[in-house]
Amino acid sequence: MEAGTPEGCEIVRIVYPHTGNAAIVGFTGPPGVGKSTLVGAVTKLERERDRTIAVLSVDPSSPFTNGALLGDRIRLTEHFLDPGVFIRSMANRGALGGLAEAALQAVLLMDASGCDSVLVETVGVGQAEVDIVHHADTVVLVLVPGSGDSVQALKAGVMEIPDVIVVNKADHPLTQTMVREIKGVLALRSRQGWQVPVLLTQAASGVGVAMLLDTIAEHRAHLDAAGTLRDRRRHNLTTAVVAIAVRRLRNDLETIAANDPVARQVLDRVAARTLDPASAAAIVQRQLTSAPNP
């Protein structure tokens, strides 16, 4: 069974009542910051505490994807034979939108399987379309000394403030400079309630990972105490439902733009500057509703 297919939808439909029990933790951040290694280190520690873990990698740049498992780089390989760890990686299936829907299905299946935590690794720079992170109860942004663009994006408000910020590879000499910059941004954009902590880790050697796990647990306790977990999940699920509908409509529109004779003629007129894009969009949209619904 491959997630994202009609069979995937059917299985999710059946198991959905059994979801909602796992803690969903999203690890986001630019490529090259060591997200995979950090997720591996978190998994290892959770297993030592006898908790069951599912790991989903939806990062197109991750070494997990495309079947390229580089054993020497990835701490997770040591968990491949552990029945308490369920690992799933997804390659980019053409459009990132399709990837996001398949990823949501995978998270729901992992949740329903009864594991304690689902760890989702995803690339997230700026307004990433890889929106699986919106399904997480706790979002951890992973940066490294040198992540200047991300700090600027946080500062400018074009990147959302996460729940926890980790500066990985913290043995780098510029770590304290990076921490100061991040704290400066957080001070500018401070919110009521949960105060975003900035943690230091060295994922490759496990330094700081126990503190990260404690902080994730604290964040969850905060959500429970504030009664906001329920609201956050309802909001996330509404976002997911709208996103699924939008993706399906986008796929249908792209098919129409490529194949439908009326749409193709309309697009020819746009290219010839005889019909404007907004009017063309209205016509293409009508082809969508007039087409037989699958």
Place this chain on the structure above:
Amino acid sequence: MEAGTPEGCEIVRIVYPHTGNAAIVGFTGPPGVGKSTLVGAVTKLERERDRTIAVLSVDPSSPFTNGALLGDRIRLTEHFLDPGVFIRSMANRGALGGLAEAALQAVLLMDASGCDSVLVETVGVGQAEVDIVHHADTVVLVLVPGSGDSVQALKAGVMEIPDVIVVNKADHPLTQTMVREIKGVLALRSRQGWQVPVLLTQAASGVGVAMLLDTIAEHRAHLDAAGTLRDRRRHNLTTAVVAIAVRRLRNDLETIAANDPVARQVLDRVAARTLDPASAAAIVQRQLTSAPNP
């Protein structure tokens, strides 16, 4: 007249046959790299060469937006009274999608006004939803020494390779390191045809700006010689038409999710885990087609 409104659509519809003559140049890159200053320096030089210029800023992090014009920071202020320069900045109108549609309208109006070049400044980190850059004939990615995340995103393939890369603030001691890293990435991801140049600028003092203008002109000449400008524009316009339709449908879906009684009941069931998200999306989608079309 405000772009993005029905009146904006109507005006674009009327002037659209007069578009397609201006060179559209997109300046993208993370916040804080000096895009505004660079666009200002390009504008100044173009005016000295007696070319008419329109500047559109759709960067929510730009000092132009939200009416916050910081005169001492922005080179463009000196052009405010020059009739050969048309400047327009757009604040974030809630959803970035709506911003993108309004930005496309603004670019088309600027193009129709008969100026020689339209310079579009936009933030672009990763898969930004600010897709106005897809309307450009030439895309210039602006980085600075320290743009480690962007270099990693280029390397990992989660950020598209632009037509020209500029390293601004090139008086920084780490400039040559950054150039080497970028060239390494370009060597890995090299394509047939146009070879992406890496230029150095110091926008604040104008250093390297003449070379940048020459390179943009060379890229345009390359497109003309290769006969690909027409294909690129047709592809861009098709993308724009689909994007407009998707945005309208997304807006309609969000309204339905918030207000339609059937949809709200469906979303309650999703939150209660009695109806799965994909099935809910199908129902919400049906509410869309059953609703009266405006």
